[in-house]
Amino acid sequence: MNGARWETVIGLEVHAQLSTRSKIFSGAATAFGAAPNTQACAVDLALPGVLPVLNRGAVERAIRFALAIGARINRINVFDRKNYFYPDLPKGYQISQFALPIVEAGALTIGVDDGEKVIRITRAHLEEDAGKSLHEDYHGMTGIDLNRAGTPLLEIVSEPDMRSAKEAVAYARALHTLVTWIGICDGNMQEGSFRVDANVSVRPVGQREFGTRREIKNLNSFRFLEQAIDYEARWQIERIEDGHAIEQATVLFDPDSGETRMMRSKEEAHDYRYFPDPDLLPVKLDEDWIEQLRSALPELPAQKRARYQADLGLSAYDAGALTASRATAEYFEALLAALPQADAKLAANWVMGDLSAALNKVERDIADSPVAPAALASLLGRVQDGTLSGKLAKQVFEAMWAGEGDADTIIAARGLRQLSDSGAIEALIDEVMAANAKSVEEFRAGKEKAFNALVGQVMKASKGKANPAQVNALLRRKLTGMD
Amino acid sequence: MTTLTELAALLATGKTSSVELCQDYLARIAAWNPTLNAFITVDAERTLSEARAADALRAQGRGGALTGVPIAHKDIFCAEGWRTTCGSRMLANFTAPYDASVIERCKAAGMPCLGKTNMDEFAMGSSNETSFFGPVRNPWDVERVPGGSSGGSAAAVAARMAPAATGTDTGGSIRQPAALTGITGLKPSYGVVSRYGMIAFASSLDQGGPMAPGAEDCALLLNVMAGFDARDSTSLERAPEDYTRDLARPLTGVRIGLPREFFGAGLSADTARAVLAAVEELRRQGAETVDVSLPNSGLSVAAYYVLAPAEASSNLSRYDGVRYGHRAAEYRDLTDLYERTRAEGFGTEVKRRIMIGTYVLSHGYYDAYYLQAQKLRRLIARDFEQAFRQCDVILGPTAPATAFRLGEKTADPVAMYLSDIYTIAVNLAGLPGLSLPCGFDTAGLPIGLQLIGDYFTEARLLNVAHQYQCITDWHRRLPAGMS
Numbered sequence: 001m002n003g004a005r006w007e008t009v010i011g012l013e014v015h016a017q018l019s020t021r022s023k024i025f026s027g028a029a030t031a032f033g034a035a036p037n038t039q040a041c042a043v044d045l046a047l048p049g050v051l052p053v054l055n056r057g058a059v060e061r062a063i064r065f066a067l068a069i070g071a072r073i074n075r076i077n078v079f080d081r082k083n084y085f086y087p088d089l090p091k092g093y094q095i096s097q098f099a100l101p102i103v104e105a106g107a108l109t110i111g112v113d114d115g116e117k118v119i120r121i122t123r124a125h126l127e128e129d130a131g132k133s134l135h136e137d138y139h140g141m142t143g144i145d146l147n148r149a150g151t152p153l154l155e156i157v158s159e160p161d162m163r164s165a166k167e168a169v170a171y172a173r174a175l176h177t178l179v180t181w182i183g184i185c186d187g188n189m190q191e192g193s194f195r196v197d198a199n200v201s202v203r204p205v206g207q208r209e210f211g212t213r214r215e216i217k218n219l220n221s222f223r224f225l226e227q228a229i230d231y232e233a234r235w236q237i238e239r240i241e242d243g244h245a246i247e248q249a250t251v252l253f254d255p256d257s258g259e260t261r262m263m264r265s266k267e268e269a270h271d272y273r274y275f276p277d278p279d280l281l282p283v284k285l286d287e288d289w290i291e292q293l294r295s296a297l298p299e300l301p302a303q304k305r306a307r308y309q310a311d312l313g314l315s316a317y318d319a320g321a322l323t324a325s326r327a328t329a330e331y332f333e334a335l336l337a338a339l340p341q342a343d344a345k346l347a348a349n350w351v352m353g354d355l356s357a358a359l360n361k362v363e364r365d366i367a368d369s370p371v372a373p374a375a376l377a378s379l380l381g382r383v384q385d386g387t388l389s390g391k392l393a394k395q396v397f398e399a400m401w402a403g404e405g406d407a408d409t410i411i412a413a414r415g416l417r418q419l420s421d422s423g424a425i426e427a428l429i430d431e432v433m434a435a436n437a438k439s440v441e442e443f444r445a446g447k448e449k450a451f452n453a454l455v456g457q458v459m460k461a462s463k464g465k466a467n468p469a470q471v472n473a474l475l476r477r478k479l480t481g482m483d
Numbered sequence: 484m485t486t487l488t489e490l491a492a493l494l495a496t497g498k499t500s501s502v503e504l505c506q507d508y509l510a511r512i513a514a515w516n517p518t519l520n521a522f523i524t525v526d527a528e529r530t531l532s533e534a535r536a537a538d539a540l541r542a543q544g545r546g547g548a549l550t551g552v553p554i555a556h557k558d559i560f561c562a563e564g565w566r567t568t569c570g571s572r573m574l575a576n577f578t579a580p581y582d583a584s585v586i587e588r589c590k591a592a593g594m595p596c597l598g599k600t601n602m603d604e605f606a607m608g609s610s611n612e613t614s615f616f617g618p619v620r621n622p623w624d625v626e627r628v629p630g631g632s633s634g635g636s637a638a639a640v641a642a643r644m645a646p647a648a649t650g651t652d653t654g655g656s657i658r659q660p661a662a663l664t665g666i667t668g669l670k671p672s673y674g675v676v677s678r679y680g681m682i683a684f685a686s687s688l689d690q691g692g693p694m695a696p697g698a699e700d701c702a703l704l705l706n707v708m709a710g711f712d713a714r715d716s717t718s719l720e721r722a723p724e725d726y727t728r729d730l731a732r733p734l735t736g737v738r739i740g741l742p743r744e745f746f747g748a749g750l751s752a753d754t755a756r757a758v759l760a761a762v763e764e765l766r767r768q769g770a771e772t773v774d775v776s777l778p779n780s781g782l783s784v785a786a787y788y789v790l791a792p793a794e795a796s797s798n799l800s801r802y803d804g805v806r807y808g809h810r811a812a813e814y815r816d817l818t819d820l821y822e823r824t825r826a827e828g829f830g831t832e833v834k835r836r837i838m839i840g841t842y843v844l845s846h847g848y849y850d851a852y853y854l855q856a857q858k859l860r861r862l863i864a865r866d867f868e869q870a871f872r873q874c875d876v877i878l879g880p881t882a883p884a885t886a887f888r889l890g891e892k893t894a895d896p897v898a899m900y901l902s903d904i905y906t907i908a909v910n911l912a913g914l915p916g917l918s919l920p921c922g923f924d925t926a927g928l929p930i931g932l933q934l935i936g937d938y939f940t941e942a943r944l945l946n947v948a949h950q951y952q953c954i955t956d957w958h959r960r961l962p963a964g965m966s
Contacts, residue, residue, distance in 0.1 A: 042581055046801040048574065049561045049583055049680040051715050081797050083844070085821055092800020144805065273844035275853060278687035278794055280716050 007205045008233040009213075010168045010198055011160035014175055015153045016185040017129070017193040018061045024128050024152035025052030025095060032191045036134070040146035046090035051279050054079075058152040059283060060293065061184035062102045062126050065154060067294050068182050069121055071106025075287075079126075079280045083273045087144050088131035096155075098274040101125030102283065103154075108178065109302055110170040111320055119171045120159040127153050148192075154184070160199065160210065165229035169222050172196055177301055181326040189220050196225055200232045202240070211236070212246040216253050216260055228253035232260050304329055312336075312344035321352050327367040331355075338377030341384050350376060354394060358401050371400050379407035389468055392416050419465040422474060425458070428466065429475050432457045443479055451479070487552055487700040490646055494541060494551040501534035501541070501551030501595060508553055508597050512644045515965070518625060521638040523558050523616045524566045525598035533595035540593055549707060550593030555645035557636050558599035559606055560691070561680040562586045569682045570602040570614040570632075573802045573809045573828035583680020584712045585649055585691050592707045597645050601635030604830045605799065606656055606684040608632050609902040612893055613832040620889070621664060622962040623928050627886040630660030630902070636694050637664040642965055647695035647704050651681060653688045654787050655881075655906025658918035661694055662881035662931020665920040667948060667958055668694040669701045672938045673913035674719035676705075677712030683798040685791035686717075688910040697958045698919060698948035702726040705941060721939070729946040735769035737947065740874030742777045745905055751884040757922030757930040758880050761951065765878075768950055775870040775877065779862045783908035784900055786863065789843050789856035790911075795833075796840025802828060835896065864912040871937045876947055880905055881918040881931035909935050917944040920957035929957070 023030055026043035043050045066073045080098040103124035109116050129151040134143035156175065162168045176194055180187040187194050196219045201211035216232055219225045231253075236246050248266040253259075276282075299307075301323040308319035322332045328351065336347045351366075355376065359366055379396055382388045388396060388411065399410045411417055419425060433440050436457060442450040458471045485493070493499045509527050516522050530553065537551040561567045561579035563586075568574045582590065589596070603613040611619040611634025619634040621627040622642040629638040633650030637660035640648050650657040652670035661668030669692045676691040683689060693704035705726045712718045741762065746755060762772060804810035804824030811823030829837070843852035870877060882902055892899040909916040914935055921932040936944045952958050 045806055047561070047580070047807070048567065048569065048577065048682040048801070049579075049678075051679050053714060053716055083797050083800060085800065085803060087803070087805045087817065090801060090806060092803060093797050271846045273797070273841065273846075273849075275793060275797070275844055275849070278685075278717075279683075 005205060006202050006233075006237050007207075008164055008229070009160045009201045009203060009210055010162040010165070010229060011213075012158045012162070012168060012172060013197040013199070014156045014172065015129075015195045015197075016156060016175075016179045018058050018152040018154055018184055019186055020055055020057040020061070020152055022055060022057075023150035024055045024058045024126065026150050028150065030151050032188075034147055036143065036145035037147060040131075040149060044090065044146050044150045046092075052095060052277075054280060054283065055152060058126055059102065059285075061152075062124065062154055063285070063290055063293050064182050064184055064297060065124060065156070065179065066103040066106060067290075067297055068178055068300055069103075069106030069108055071121065071124070072104045073285060073290060074100055074102055074104060075285045076100065076282050077102040077285075078282045079277045080274045081277045084270045086130065086133075087142065088133045088146070088149065090131065090146060090149055094128060094130065095277055095280070096127035097125035100282075108171065108174055110167065110174045111316075112167060112170060117161075117167065119161045122157045122159050124154050124156040127155055129153050154179075160201075160213075165226045165233070168198060168229055169226050172222060172225055174301075177323075177325060181301055182298065192220060195220055198225060198229055198232075200229055200236070201246070202233055202236045212248050214246065214248065214260075215250045217250055217263065219253060224253055224255055227255075227258055228260060231258055235260065298326070301326075301329075308344070314344055314348055318345075318348045318352065322348060325366070327365060331366050331369065331373055334373035335377050335380075338374050339384070340377075340381040343380075343384065346380060346383070350380060354397055358397075370403065371397070375400060375406055382407055382411065386418065386420060386467065387411065388416065388418055389464075391464060392418060416465065418467050419462050420467045420470060422470060425462070425466050425470055425474055426478075428458050428461045429471070429478055432461055433478065440479065451476070454479075485646065486697060487549065487646055487695065487703045490552045491548055494546075501537040501553070502531060504551065505530050505534040505553050505595055505597065508645055511642070512598065512639075515622075515642050515644055519620045519622060519638050519642055519644075520617050521601055521619050521629075521635040521642065521644060522555070522598040523568055523570070523601050523614075523635070526565065529564065530595050530597055533590075537593040537595055547592050549703060551595070552646060553595045553597045554589055554704070555597045555600050555636060555639045555648040556586060556589070557602055557633050557648065557650050559602060559651050559682045560586050560649060561682070562596060562599070565596070565599055567599065567682070568616070569606070570604040570616060571828065571830070571833070572615040575615060575809065577808050579680075581680065584677035584714065585681065585708050587680075588707050588710065589649070594707070597639075600633070600639050600648060603632035603634065603656075604833050605682070605795070606632040606651060606653055606689075607795070607832050607836055609655070609659055609899050610887070610889075610892065611635065611660070612889065613830055615830060618889055621886045621928075622965060623665065624886065624926070627888050627928070628663070630663035630882070630886065632656040632660075633668070633694060634660045637661055637666060637668070640664070640666045640694055640696060641962065643961065647693060647700050649691060649704075649708065650694045651684075651689055651691045652906075652910065652916075653684050653690075653791060654910050655903035657692050657694055658881050658906050658916055658931070658933060659903055661918040662920070662933075663886040663929065665929030665931075665957065665960065666694060666696055667698050667701050667917065667919045667952075668692065669705060669917045669941065669944065670909065670915060671705065671709060671941050672915045673910075674717050675709045675721075675915075675939070675941070677710070677715040677718045679712055679714040679718075683794075685794040686798060687794060688787075688791060690910070697952050698917070698945045699727065699730055699952075701917070702730060702942075702945045702949070705945075724942065726942050726945055729942040730949040732946050732950075733769060734765060734947060734950050737765075737770045737876065738874040739765060739770050739772045739947075740775035740870050740877045741772055742775050742780065742870065742877060742879055744777050744780050745879030749883050749901070749904070750880055751924070753924035754880045754882070754884060754930050757924075758878075758932050761921040761932050762878060764954065765947070765951060768954070770947075773874050775873055777863075777866040777870060777908065779859065779866050780908045782859050783863055783911055784904055786856040786859035786911060787903075787907045788839065788900060789852045790860065792836040792840030793844050793853055794840070796837045796844065799829075799833070799837055804828070832896070860911045863908050867908075867912045867914060867935070867937075875936075875940075876943060877935040879933050879935075881933040882906075885924045885926070885928035885930055905933060914938060915941045915944055917948055919948045919951065920960075921951075921955070922957060
């Protein structure tokens with residue numbers, strides 16, 4: 001293929017499971033992982049005569065999402081029935097929103113190589129999830145688990161605004177950050193709380209019309225999303241270059257082979273026979289409620305990114321990394337607030353450096369960090385007041401991580417206090433110069449490298465405790481005879 | 484036999500017990516049901532144990548007005564522990580695990596259940612001939628139909644196998660059988676009686692209501708059945724009403740509207756004569772009459788037979804053989820399971836309506852049928868709105884003719900559909916409608932008169948009907964040999 005000649009066009013449909021405790025139309029619990037069919041009530045089982053009652057919490061979460069993406073909130077929105085038969089769809093229809101969704105016309109800004117890009121969000125609508133068909137362990141039969149049936153979903157549909165798998169992943173990540181940030185979704189992709197369908201088409205660069213798209217269903221990790229889109233785009237380009245037309249279809253991605261394969265063609269597509277659900281009245285939203293939710297909305301990732309750059313002087317990169325999740329930003333802000341001297345860069349470096357590395361190593365979320373912001377702040381305070389060198393601080397941090405106590409306790413117990421007494425440092429320098437006459441000679445002959453070797457020796461002699469800046473200054477003074 | 488008021492008095496004064504009453508009615512059921520087939524399920528033990536509980540309540544002085552008075556329930560209401568078939572093979576093996584709201588309310592009032600009454604399959608029919616459990620016969624002439632779909636409840640009350648019964652009315656299913664069997668039946672305003680646990684036919688039209696010999700009985704029973712229910716989103720949150728409050732009100736000055744469209748071609752001479760005679764009677768009681776017009780009422784049957792099947796086709800999708808109800812004994816794969824189960828489980832009329840409904844909701848036909856019918860529905864509602872500016876109550880025939888012979892219209896669905904020509908518009912508009920007996924035709928068959936009120940004027944309809952019944956005895960007459 002010739003990468004320069006083709007352009008990939010991608011739009012995403014994301015199903016975010018809303019974080020309500022009960023289902024969207026029944027009182028049954030939504031918790032993940034219960035024994036099959038123990039969280040399915042009469043309504044979820046679609047017994048004869050049962051009726052849906054809308055969960056206000058699901059509507060509230062949709063409104064919060066709309067506010068977070070600057071979307072239009074339809075003050076009157078309508079639930080429709082999407083009719084099709086499948087064993088894990090108990091009513092024979094899914095209650096969804098078709099003609100009048102609750103959210104329309106929003107946007108999300110994502111970071112791309114050369115800056116930022118706005119991805120338009122066409123709509124987001126409320127709907128119920130289906131159950132699960134279990135094909136294993138049933139001796140050739142299929143088991144049906146209706147625990148998930150009726151779980152509230154917000155289906156978020158983007159415009160076809162993305163032009164590469166990378167952009168699609170950046171958008172999906174930004175969306176994931178946002179829905180977890182505002183607390184409407186737990187974002188757990190393994191459990192299916194955040195599922196992505198990708199509509200992919202290709203067209204010659206410069207062509208205005210879109211190519212025929214194929215939809216890749218149910219991608220449950222960002223890695224698979226990227227792999228699937230890359231594979232699908234390559235496949236489509238090859239097909240076209242081989243003289244075939246792309247036919248509209250729904251496909252599945254197989255993570256083992258890294259390939260997409262056809263699930264159903266356009267001809268096999270259902271006629272869902274949408275019509276307004278007569279069991280549910282149109283949803284009418286109260287202005288006061290919307291305003292109340294608007295004022296309760298937290299500062300959003302984009303707002304924080306802008307503030308970190310403008311007010312704290314952080315780079316775009318740092319601001320982006322610190323707002324990758326709300327917990328990270330909250331940790332950073334708590335740390336910064338607790339520092340004896342405000343130093344955003346120092347706090348940012350620690351959050352993104354040692355802390356993040358330690359957390360990644362044990363796959364722990366920053367919200368559950370064993371070293372709390374206040375504890376880390378007291379450690380960094382010791383760096384700021386010169387008690388610890390950066391290197392010693394790392395040692396103390398490791399001990400704090402291991403649960404050995406707070407920074408001052410560890411410093412005292414291990415005798416890690418930085419040596420800043422110039423008399424003591426000079427004594428060490430004298431010893432080192434005496435023992436390394438050759439290096440001293442070389443330095444005086446103009447070899448700068450020899451200086452570093454001598455610094456190393458002094459630090460070693462101090463067991464790493466000497467204040468490096470002082471060692472540097474005093475050593476240079478002695479060597480150049482300016483003493 | 485006796486009215487609910489009289490039965491309540493007998494129980495209150497200890498002249499009889501609920502057990503004795505139930506035994507009497509069960510004996511009458513045993514005597515007449517083999518001929519009339521009004522009940523699908525009778526469970527004497529269950530009835531008597533409910534009666535004993537009611538007697539115990541009364542003995543403790545904790546009973547209400549109707550505690551101990553038995554009632555028959557249309558087999559469309561789920562009643563815990565009772566087989567609930569909806570007149571279909573599909574649910575012939577289904578025992579409800581929960582109580583419908585109406586059942587719950589009757590139980591709370593202490594009313595023992597005498598049994599589950601026969602009905603057209605899924606309430607689709609006007610003659611009770613579509614029941615999987617065989618047709619119900621009219622007590623006035625066993626070669627004739629009792630009307631439908633609440634034909635079992637109507638026949639049970641007409642033959643005094645029950646002092647009262649519940650029914651449901653989607654296009655006339657309470658009023659038309661009430662008319663054809665010489666009893667009184669009321670379809671309340673949409674939203675007055677909870678639909679929770681009432682097996683859905685056409686959700687936007689279905690409404691439960693009382694069926695009994697007289698209007699006073701219906702008022703007492705509606706007091707039990709009506710009320711807000713949070714489990715039905717279309718249930719209306721209104722202050723509780725006493726539907727007996729206006730029964731004794733004189734009719735002086737009541738304006739009765741006579742729609743010219745209800746007295747035109749297609750109305751049998753006997754029915755026209757009896758209805759107009761009743762109008763004269765009401766005038767003598769002080770009512771005034773005004774001519775009104777419902778210009779779009781002629782379109783109601785057409786609109787109804789788009790909307791009701793559309794909703795039904797979706798409502799009946801849950802009967803797929805997967806979770807409960809009938810399942811084909813043998814099938815090759817999933818599609819075969821669905822096809823055989825539904826082919827075997829549903830009767831001809833139900834299949835016809837599922838097909839019509841599926842068709843009108845299909846891609847490319849939705850606008851021409853479903854949306855068009857919704858427009859007609861609004862026009863029909865507007866007709867009533869205008870008519871009620873000139874009158875308090877609209878009066879006309881309930882059905883174009885008296886009870887027809889079994890098999891007479893089964894080959895001609897349209898002729899069958901036209902039996903509901905005067906009742907359907909009321910459902911489309913969501914208004915209350917009441918049928919009461921107003922005479923007999925030359926063959927000795929009962930004739931029904933329909934009263935239609937503005938929204939929530941049930942008490943007014945009951946008032947007019949009761950005043951008429953204070954000076955007539957049509958509702959007290961019994962078929963020959965059934966005293």
